Amino acid sequence: MTGLQALTEKEKETLRLLVDGHDAKSMARHLGLSVHTINERLRDARRKMSASSSREAARQLREIERQDPQFLADRGLGDAAAATDMEELRAPAGTRRISRRFGWIAGGIFMSISLALFALASLPGTAGAPAAPKPAASAAPAAETAAVQAARQWLALVDKGDWNSSWNATGQAFKSLNTSERWAEVSEAVRTPLGAVVSRELVSEENVPAPPYGYQLVKFRTSYANKAGAIETLSLVREGGEWRVVGCTIE
Incomplete structure (x- = not known):
């Protein structure tokens, strides 16, 4: 714990990217830094965590943040501090990983993860639930922003x-x-068991500053046939004049 408290936010950011499957080159590319700077961060983090390797330091950080949400509370986005059992949809290139992360990571940290990954993980509470009626049409109200409408369409x-x-x-x-x-394979295995959407309600939208241009964070409260009251959080970036989804989680 002492080692964790000694870590800087930049070092934590780098360790989180490492445990999510990035190497030094991909981290440098996403953060707009040199490989040398990334390696320096990893070296300092290893020393502070008394870890034998960078991956071991990253693993320690992940386990501590899973077990003790107070380390993420001051970086919460919206209702992030209460997200004690978040299942992320994550599918890194060239690998087959199903994993769980706690909480939200603010600013450039979350942006880097969202741009790199779109992951999937099993969600509890999907078995034995009663069937639900067909979902009502989810047309976005005219007052909603273009980012929210793009999120709904996706x-x-x-x-x-x-x-x-x-x-x-x-x-x-x-x-x-x-x-x-890969997306189709894992989506079929994980999303389909949730069942049809019964309702979807916009909770919040906010702009999160992050390199290179920031992103929009859109939250919905959604009830599925087999899972009620879920929170869907989508991150979107502007590409070619349109909003594109680059990250999604379901709590």
Whole structure:
């Protein structure tokens, strides 16, 4: 714990990216830094955590933050401090990983993760629930922003099981790391058991500053046939004049 308290936010940021599957080159590219700077951060983090390797230091940080949410409370976005059991959709390129993360990571940290990954993980509470009626149309109100409307349109594709179209609607950073085949495979295994959407209500929208241009964070409260009261959080970036989804979690 003493080692954790000695870490700087930049060192924590680098360790979180490492445990999510990045190497020094990809971290440098996403953070706009040199590989030398990334290696310096990892070296300092190893020393402070008394770890034998950078990956061991990253693993320690992840475990501590899972078990003790107070380390994330001061960086919460919206209702982030209460997110004690968040399942993330994560599928790094060239790997098959199903993992769980606690809480939200603010600013450039979360942006880097969202741009690199779109992950999937099993969600509790999907078994034995009663069937639900067909969902009502989820047309966005006219007052909603373009980012919120884009988020709704993307979620509608996922709700229909249109994996190819939903993959096409993601940002380029996601596509460069995840194939449409991989997305379809894991989506079928994880999203389908949640069942049809019963209701979806906008909770909040905010702009989060992060390199290079920031991103929009859009939250919905969604009830599925087999999971009620879930919180869907999407991050979107502006590409080619359109909003593109680059990250999604379901709590």
